[in-house]
Amino acid sequence: MMVFDDRSPIYRQIADQIKADILSGALQEEEQVMSTNQYAAFYRINPATAAKAFQQLVDEGVLYKKRGIGMFVSPGSRETLRSQRRERFFSEVVEPMVAEAKTIGIPLEEVIRRIEELASEGDQ
């Protein structure tokens, strides 16, 4: 179960969680997502909050609504999310990592060596 921090708006956390599920394949394209009320009951949140998360995802084209049936994952959303994540990867993951390595005095060669090790482990 997802654990919310009690600081950032919950609708954003739900939206991020649904995106993460689409990226990992836990939610497939054209698959129906749980209803607002199911979300609200499961996470003990106000249904309006869950609805806000869905609305954000509809606005972004990640979900679409079938009238009277519910919300579904848009076709092509996984690829769209992947390319958005790729764009943010360097600014959000690599740059802070390099900055942290510099602060605590890890030579970049050592970081690169470790990355290469991990990559070759993953290939096996």
Place this chain on the structure above:
Amino acid sequence: MTLRIDVHDLRLVYGDVTALDGLTFSLEPNRIYGLLGRNGSGKTSLLSVLAAFRKPTAGEVLAGGQPVWENPAVTSQIAFIRESGDTVEDSEKPKEALRFAEYFRPNWDKAYAEELIERFQVPMDTKIGEMSRGQRSALGIVLGLAARAPITILDETYLGMDAPSRYIFYDEILNEYMAHPRTFIISTHLIEEVSRIFEEVLIIDKGRLLLQDETEALLTRGVAITGPEDVVERHIGGLTVIGERQLGRTRSVMVYGSLDEARARQMREAGLDLEPLALQDLFVHLTAPKGGVP
């Protein structure tokens, strides 16, 4: 029936104590509202006036456009449960309280009341005065929820209840709200535990309304800015500071009000740490003796 609530310049004075000092606000029907305030801030006074248990000194409360005071057509639509469910006599037993509610409450759901009694394990044959505080709270919740009143007011109805029972309580409010939409007004001190079920929050302090806003919007309104004191000092000009803490040369300043993205980025680039304030922290700072909404 859906009833909008309008409160106009409400004042309640007892002797030389001003419990409510000019409150004006409106509540849209069919939402869950959280009422927060420190002890003695006027929460119970306000709820008592909303439910027509008490006559205001001045101002008025309208439900669906009708005054609530001495208006049975409206008050039958309002269920007010005070802490520990003390709307019933101590010498009564829960089964008598339920029979009374069934007679009195137009939308009473007997089967649901019995289901709740079972879930909360309320002893049906014990005198209410002899029950534990938690059992009385649970009975109050049963009376409040099974009444299915369009306006349901629960004033700290969790005292003495252990965490598992409180979570049943929160689940039942949500389930009831989704199955039978109505207005809930819930006062509480357990902000962290329950704030996520509130669509809107009202904070009162010293008998005045400090703010009314969507819970989700409030979570974007308070920010803690932390870093070396001189850097913090250089970046907070023009912001509304509601609290601060200092540890050596590290300073943490709590600001209230939306911070625009450009300014937030500047702060992060200067090495400052920005963190949203949880509702409970925001509440603590806004109601501190020197606090207040700017």
